[in-house]
Amino acid sequence: MAAKPESAMDTPLLLHPRAEPGAAPPPRAAPAPPARTPAAAKTTARRRGDSLPCRPWLEHLHAHLAVARSGEDPEGVHQVRVAAGRLDVWLQMGRMHVLRDDLRWLRRQAAAVRDLDVLLLSGPPEPFMVWLLQHYGEERRRLVASLEEPRLDGLLAALAGLPPLPRASAAAFLPRIGARVLRRGRRALRQRDAVEAMHGLRRALRRLRYALEWLGKRPRELKKLQEAMGDFNDTAVAVRLLRSCPEAAALAAYEQALAQELERRRAAALRAWTHTVPFLEESVHAWNCS
Amino acid sequence: MELFLIRHAAAEDASPEQPDADRALTRKGRKRFKAAVRGLRRLDVRFDVIRHSPLLRSVQTAELLAPLLDGQTVVDPRLAEAPSDGLLAGLSGARVALVGHQPWLGELCAWLTAGDKGHGEAIPIDKGGLAWLSGDPVPGQMHLLALFPLQPLRRMARK
Numbered sequence: 001m002a003a004k005p006e007s008a009m010d011t012p013l014l015l016h017p018r019a020e021p022g023a024a025p026p027p028r029a030a031p032a033p034p035a036r037t038p039a040a041a042k043t044t045a046r047r048r049g050d051s052l053p054c055r056p057w058l059e060h061l062h063a064h065l066a067v068a069r070s071g072e073d074p075e076g077v078h079q080v081r082v083a084a085g086r087l088d089v090w091l092q093m094g095r096m097h098v099l100r101d102d103l104r105w106l107r108r109q110a111a112a113v114r115d116l117d118v119l120l121l122s123g124p125p126e127p128f129m130v131w132l133l134q135h136y137g138e139e140r141r142r143l144v145a146s147l148e149e150p151r152l153d154g155l156l157a158a159l160a161g162l163p164p165l166p167r168a169s170a171a172a173f174l175p176r177i178g179a180r181v182l183r184r185g186r187r188a189l190r191q192r193d194a195v196e197a198m199h200g201l202r203r204a205l206r207r208l209r210y211a212l213e214w215l216g217k218r219p220r221e222l223k224k225l226q227e228a229m230g231d232f233n234d235t236a237v238a239v240r241l242l243r244s245c246p247e248a249a250a251l252a253a254y255e256q257a258l259a260q261e262l263e264r265r266r267a268a269a270l271r272a273w274t275h276t277v278p279f280l281e282e283s284v285h286a287w288n289c290s
Numbered sequence: 291m292e293l294f295l296i297r298h299a300a301a302e303d304a305s306p307e308q309p310d311a312d313r314a315l316t317r318k319g320r321k322r323f324k325a326a327v328r329g330l331r332r333l334d335v336r337f338d339v340i341r342h343s344p345l346l347r348s349v350q351t352a353e354l355l356a357p358l359l360d361g362q363t364v365v366d367p368r369l370a371e372a373p374s375d376g377l378l379a380g381l382s383g384a385r386v387a388l389v390g391h392q393p394w395l396g397e398l399c400a401w402l403t404a405g406d407k408g409h410g411e412a413i414p415i416d417k418g419g420l421a422w423l424s425g426d427p428v429p430g431q432m433h434l435l436a437l438f439p440l441q442p443l444r445r446m447a448r449k
Contacts (some may be wrong), residue, residue, distance in 0.1 A: 097356040098342065098349055100362045150376070154365035158344035161311050 051164035052093075052214055057086045058159050066078075068110065069147055071140055074117040077110045079089055082112075087159060088208040091178075093170040094162075097279045102155040109146040112139040115237045122238070125254050128246035135241075176283035185273050185280075195236050198266065201273065202229035221279045228272040234264040292356040292424050293402070293432065294337070294387040295395045299323035299440075301347035301355070314352045322444060323354050323418045329446035336360050338383035342389045343369035351418075352389045373398040373407060381427045399423065405430025416440050 061083035067076025088103040116136045124132065147153070184201040191197040209222045240260050243249050248255065291362070303312060315323070326377030338361040341353035348370070357367055361383065368377040370399035377398075397410030399421045415421055418440035425432035 096353060097359070098340075098352045099365060101362040102365050148366050150380075151365060154367035155343040157311065157367060158349050158365050159344075161344065161346040161349065163314070 027235050039059060040043065046287040051169055052090065052170055054087055054159055054162060056088050057083050057090070058156070060091060061087065062156065065152075069073040069144055071144075074114075074121070077113050077143070081107050081110050081114055086210045086214070088152060089207050090165065090170075091216055092207070093173045093211055093214060094165045094175070099158055099162075102151060102158075106152065106155065109143055113143050115241070118234055119241060121240050122191060122234070124179065124238070128242060128254065130246055130249055130252055131245045167215070170211075173217075174208075174211060175284055177211050178280065178287060179202075179209050180204050182277070182280060182284065185277065189270065189274065192266070192270070198229065198232055198236070198269065200228065202233055205229060220282075221276050225269075225272045225276045228265070228269040231268045232262070235262045235265050291381070291383045291427055292422070292435075293381070293427060294335070294420040294449065295387075295390045295399055295415065295423065296351065296355070296387055297392055297395055297415045297417055297419055298343075298345075298347040298351040298389060299326075302416075311345045312348050312396075313345070315347055319418065320350070320354065322387075322440060323351060325447045326418055326443035327354055327357060327447075329356060332446050333388035336385060337387045338385050339364060340387045340389060341366045341369060341380070343367065345370055345391070348391065348434050352387075355387060355389065369394070373401055378402075378427050386427075394401050395421070397437075399434065401429050402427060402432040403430070403434050413437070414439075419443075 005110075061080060062074045064079035064083060067073050068080045070076070073242055082105045084103045088100050088107075091100050113136070116132055116161060116283040120129065120136065123129075138191070181201070181204040188194075188197040188201040205222060205226050209219060209226060212219050212222070235258060239255075239262055242251065242255055242258065243253075299315050299322065301313045301315050302308070304313065304384075318330055324386060326341070335358055337355070337359050339353055339357040340352050340363045342348045342363065342365060344365050344367050349365070356363070366377065366380065368374055368380070369388060372394055389399070391397075392415060393410050395410075395415050396413040399413045400409040401407040402425075404406040413421065416438070416439045420438050420443075421434060422436040422438065424435050
């Protein structure tokens with residue numbers, strides 16, 4: 001599909017112009033730029049608008065790796081995963097294959113600690129909490145060790161060297177990501193009992209939202225749906241971990257409450273999905289036509 | 291293990307204004323290496339893993355090799371320095387491509403085949419060319435099966 005200029009991105013009016021995301025990193029103090037003539041400044045601004053550098057989220061990743069290593073704030077691990085996910089989508093929009101496996105590796109390294117962080121903050125019953133805390137220590141040691149691997153240094157260095165993406169070319173990838181979300185949604189509705197189908201939809205949605213945010217759009221409709229999917233996922237993780245806990249037999253009431261909560265959240269997520277489908281179909285159609 | 295030591299394709303010349311790590315492949319280098327990849331495909335070469343250095347010209351070369359990949363890519367900063375035990379310890383898979391730079395690929399080739407890094411300069415690996423080794427990735431334990439400059443690989447693509 002031919003790449004389209006700015007106007008292509010302005011067509012889907014359903015999407016809201018984006019203020020910088022709350023999770024975006026604070027801008028680093030940059031050296032003062034050399035004085036420019038107004039014409040030169042205008043050209044530079046136009047060039048910046050036409051390209052998408054990965055630098056903001058690479059700096060975000062750098063900043064939160066330090067927090068993730070120290071363990072002083074669970075947000076550090078979470079933001080490492082967020083930044084890695086956003087950079088992965090950036091590479092995908094640039095039709096790049098390399099470095100995506102490395103970013104997925106980084107997200108996987110941090111996944112277990114993140115799941116445990118979320119579950120511990122929800123206040124599980126004591127025998128489960130004790131087991132989770134033991135598990136947590138092991139997982140944190142494993143994470144910190146993996147953050148010392150040369151692969152991470154290589155990943156950060158390689159990302160720093162990549163040139164910005166042309167905006168129009170990145171935007172031309174949206175229909176493909178949007179169509180995938182619709183496919184995953186249909187599958188989730190068909191396989192209502194399959195947790196994996198819900199995960200597939202959640203991941204596809206997340207990628208679409210990140211792609212749109214790279215392009216300066218803030219789709220509120222997707223964010224709400226993603227929150228509903230995230231709630232479902234949190235409960236699904238709790239159910240999965242409880243099954244691995246040796247004390248599970250003594251926690252039958254908690255297990256039952258979790259199972260009910262999982263069903264309630266699944267229904268809420270699928271309702272949210274059903275409400276969002278027309279918006280998504282219209283958006284994908286607009287991206288295809290633009 | 292079959293090990294392919296692949297030197298990055300032709301890149302921009304070094305200049306004082308640009309960090310060495312940011313040198314990109316030239317248009318011609320990219321085009322020629324794409325043809326070489328087609329040549330490798332005709333030889334039924336596939337990779338389980340492509341490990342590459344983090345320097346841009348190596349990242350871009352690894353990207354061009356992606357059509358030959360059945361598994362994962364891994365970025366490894368040890369490919370942008372003299373070969374080390376750590377680099378060898380990280381190698382796994384049946385068909386592995388290492389995308390890197392001279393003189394270190396030559397040194398690695400000499401180390402793996404002759405057990406001595408010192409003769410690396412005697413092994414010519416052109417830009418976009420490769421050395422094809424077989425055996426255990428242990429110093430002195432691999433056999434050099436072929437040295438392919440870029441040109442014959444490109445010619446193979448045309449046949």
